[in-house]
Amino acid sequence: MPKIANTYRFFLSHDSIQSGATSDADIVHQWGRVLRIQPGQRLLLLDGCGVGFEVDITHIDKKHARWIIMHSSQMAGEPQLHITVASAIIRPERFEWLLQKATEIGVSRFVPVIAERSRGEVESAKGKHERWQRIIREAAEQSCRAILPELTAPVQLRSLTLPASAACMWLHEGHGTQPLRQHLQQSYRSLWIVTGPEGGFSDDETAWMATQTGWFASGLGQRILRAETAPLVAATIALAAHGEFDGA
Amino acid sequence: MPKIANTYRFFLSHDSIQSGATSDADIVHQWGRVLRIQPGQRLLLLDGCGVGFEVDITHIDKKHARWIIMHSSQMAGEPQLHITVASAIIRPERFEWLLQKATEIGVSRFVPVIAERSRGEVESAKGKHERWQRIIREAAEQSCRAILPELTAPVQLRSLTLPASAACMWLHEGHGTQPLRQHLQQSYRSLWIVTGPEGGFSDDETAWMATQTGWFASGLGQRILRAETAPLVAATIALAAHGEFDGA
Numbered sequence: 001m002p003k004i005a006n007t008y009r010f011f012l013s014h015d016s017i018q019s020g021a022t023s024d025a026d027i028v029h030q031w032g033r034v035l036r037i038q039p040g041q042r043l044l045l046l047d048g049c050g051v052g053f054e055v056d057i058t059h060i061d062k063k064h065a066r067w068i069i070m071h072s073s074q075m076a077g078e079p080q081l082h083i084t085v086a087s088a089i090i091r092p093e094r095f096e097w098l099l100q101k102a103t104e105i106g107v108s109r110f111v112p113v114i115a116e117r118s119r120g121e122v123e124s125a126k127g128k129h130e131r132w133q134r135i136i137r138e139a140a141e142q143s144c145r146a147i148l149p150e151l152t153a154p155v156q157l158r159s160l161t162l163p164a165s166a167a168c169m170w171l172h173e174g175h176g177t178q179p180l181r182q183h184l185q186q187s188y189r190s191l192w193i194v195t196g197p198e199g200g201f202s203d204d205e206t207a208w209m210a211t212q213t214g215w216f217a218s219g220l221g222q223r224i225l226r227a228e229t230a231p232l233v234a235a236t237i238a239l240a241a242h243g244e245f246d247g248a
Numbered sequence: 249m250p251k252i253a254n255t256y257r258f259f260l261s262h263d264s265i266q267s268g269a270t271s272d273a274d275i276v277h278q279w280g281r282v283l284r285i286q287p288g289q290r291l292l293l294l295d296g297c298g299v300g301f302e303v304d305i306t307h308i309d310k311k312h313a314r315w316i317i318m319h320s321s322q323m324a325g326e327p328q329l330h331i332t333v334a335s336a337i338i339r340p341e342r343f344e345w346l347l348q349k350a351t352e353i354g355v356s357r358f359v360p361v362i363a364e365r366s367r368g369e370v371e372s373a374k375g376k377h378e379r380w381q382r383i384i385r386e387a388a389e390q391s392c393r394a395i396l397p398e399l400t401a402p403v404q405l406r407s408l409t410l411p412a413s414a415a416c417m418w419l420h421e422g423h424g425t426q427p428l429r430q431h432l433q434q435s436y437r438s439l440w441i442v443t444g445p446e447g448g449f450s451d452d453e454t455a456w457m458a459t460q461t462g463w464f465a466s467g468l469g470q471r472i473l474r475a476e477t478a479p480l481v482a483a484t485i486a487l488a489a490h491g492e493f494d495g496a
Contacts, residue, residue, distance in 0.1 A: 006472055077470040097345075104477050143471045179494040221493040222325040223391045224254055229352050236484045237493060245469040245485060246427040 075146035
C-alpha cells in the first residue's frame with residue numbers, strides 16, 4: 001500500500017467506511033473546508049481496529065461526502081506491547097496533554113482514575129468523554145496509529161480490575177520501590193501503568209496498593225516528574241524496551 | 249542533608265545566595281505572597297551549578313528577604329549523560345512545553361535552532377529568552393534538578409558548532425536512518441539531539457546533515473511523533489539507557 005500522508009488519515013466506524021458516505025458535520029467540515037479536499041482525492045480511512053481502507057472521494061459538498069473503496073488491508077505500526085495508562089485525573093490541560101502524547105508514542109488504553117487527591121479535578125472531568133476521545137482520535141490520526149486507543153469511563157482506584165495476564169506497576173516516589181528496568185525484564189504482552197494525581201497517592205492508597213494488589217511499585221529515579229510526565233516517561237521506556245522506536 | 253520539599257527549592261545566583269538577601273520582585277512576591285513564607289522557614293537555594301545552600305529566612309517584607317546560610321553541599325541528582333536538545337523553533341506553546349518537560353526528565357542544554365521551515369516561528373520567538381529561562385528554571389526547581397539547564401540564543405542550523413567529544417544524532421523520519429538503540433550502545437558522556445520543525449527538515453537541510461556533518465540520522469520507529477514529542481522521546485530513551493530513572 002503506498003504511503004498516504006498523515007493529513008489524509010481518518011478514523012471512522014467500520015460501518016460508515018463500508019457505507020461509502022458520511023454526513024458527520026465535523027468530518028465533512030474538516031475535509032471540505034479545512035483541507036479543501038476535492039473529488040479524486042485519495043484518503044486512508046481507518047476502522048480503529050487495525051484495518052485501513054484506501055478510498056477515492058467521488059463527491060463532497062457542505063453536508064455530505066462520498067467515496068469508493070479501492071483497497072483494504074491490515075495496517076502495521078502498532079506496538080507489540082499493549083500499554084494501559086491508568087492515570088489519576090489531573091488538571092484538564094495536563095490530562096489532555098497526557099492523552100495526546102501517550103497516544104502518539106503508542107499507548108493502547110486509557111483508564112481515568114479517581115484518586116483521593118484528584119477529587120478536585122473529577123468535577124471538571126464530567127462531560128469530557130467526547131472531548132477526550134476526539135483528542136485521542138486526532139493524535140492517533142496524526143501519528144499514524146492503526147488502532148484507535150480505547151478510553152474508558154473514570155474508575156475509582158480501588159475498583160480497577162486488571163486482566164490476569166497483565167503486569168501492573170504503579171509509579172511512586174520514595175522508598176520501597178524497584179527500578180523500572182527490573183520489571184521490564186519480565187516477559188508480558190500487556191502492561192498497566194497506574195499513576196497518581198498532583199501530590200501523589202495518599203498514604204491509604206499507597207498502603208492498599210502495596211499490600212492488597214500484587215502490583216509492583218516502581219520509581220523513576222532521583223528527579224521528581226510531574227503527574228502527567230511520569231506515565232509518559234514510564235510508557236516510553238517500556239515501549240523502548242520492547243523494541244519500539246527502533247524501526248528506521 | 250535532610251530533604252527539602254520541592255516547593256521550597258529555588259535557583260538564585262551564587263553571589264545573591266552568598267549575600268544573604270534579595271530584593272528581586274518576583275522572588276519576594278513568590279515567597280511572601282504566594283507561599284506565605286515566614287521568618288524561620290528553611291529553604292534550599294541552588295546556585296545553578298550544583299551547589300545547594302540550606303538557609304533560614306530571618307526577615308521578609310514586601311520588598312526584601314534575608315536569610316542566613318546554615319549549610320552548603322554539592323547536590324546529587326544530575327544525569328551522568330549530558331544531553332543538548334537542539335530543536336528547531338516551533339509554535340510557542342509547543343516549544344515551551346518541550347523546554348519544561350525536557351528539563352524535568354534531565355536535559356542539560358537547549359539550543360533553539362532556526363531551520364528553513366521554522367522561519368514562521370522565529371519572529372514569535374523574539375524577546376522570549378527571559379520567558380524561556382523562567383520556564384526552565386521553574387521546571388528545574390519543581391523536578392529537583394541540581395544544575396540549571398542552559399539556554400543559548402537561537403542559532404542557524406548550519407551554524408551549530410558541537411564540541412568534538414559530543415555524539416550527535418538528528419531525528420529523521422524515513423529511510424537511511426539507523427535505530428536509536430544502535431547509537432546508544434556507544435559510549436559517550438555528551439549527546440546532542442538535533443530535531444526539526446513541524447513539517448521536518450527541508451531536503452537541502454537533510455542532504456547537508458547527511459553528507460557534511462558526521463551526525464547520525466536516527467529514526468524513532470513507525471509512528472510519526474510531533475516536533476515537540478520526538479526530542480522528548482529520544483532524550484528519555486537515551487537517559488534510560490544510561491541508567492537514569494532507575495533509582496528508587
